[in-house]
Amino acid sequence: MSQRNNLSFGCVALTTYSLKSRAIKMLELAYDNGITNFDTAPLYGRGYSEEIVGSFIRNKRSKVVVTTKVGLGSLNENSIPASIALPLYSLKRKLKKQYSATIKVPTELPKPLTYRKIDKKYIEQSLQLSLKRLKTDYIDNYFLHEALPSFITDEGWSYLQELKKKRNNS
16 A cells, blocks of 8 residues: 655745746655645636646646635636746735735634635636646646635536546546
8 A cells, every 4th residue: 555645735825936947946846855735726826826836747747636726716818928927926026015024913803705606607617727727637636715615506516526427437
């Protein structure tokens, strides 16, 4: 029996690197240290996190677990390549002085989730865009991102169940 590694690398901060190559080096470092599950989302860096993970997994897809999400994030494709967007975002952050040395701890309770309709069409579009960004034909784990199950329409639930059944049969 092979030993399973349940440790996952969260990819929300990948787009804080000024260069795509540096973000990929971080993923390589995690992988070289035994992490094989990579958790991203369309929301992370406006989809650029998924693109970076897609570049990283290109030659190791069968050796890694890819987790992404549905429910938050744009359904628009990025028109600027990550290799250009990341340095621009970095410059923008420097100009706005968004980074500070202090950690701010929230003092108020989080706001309740706002209802949003997650239907079959939205799920299909989000999934296809994630697959394209990730440069893969399947996703291992597909999470509902900051939403309640009641946000998903019946047709959306049926579609997710179809996807699950197809994945389990392949």
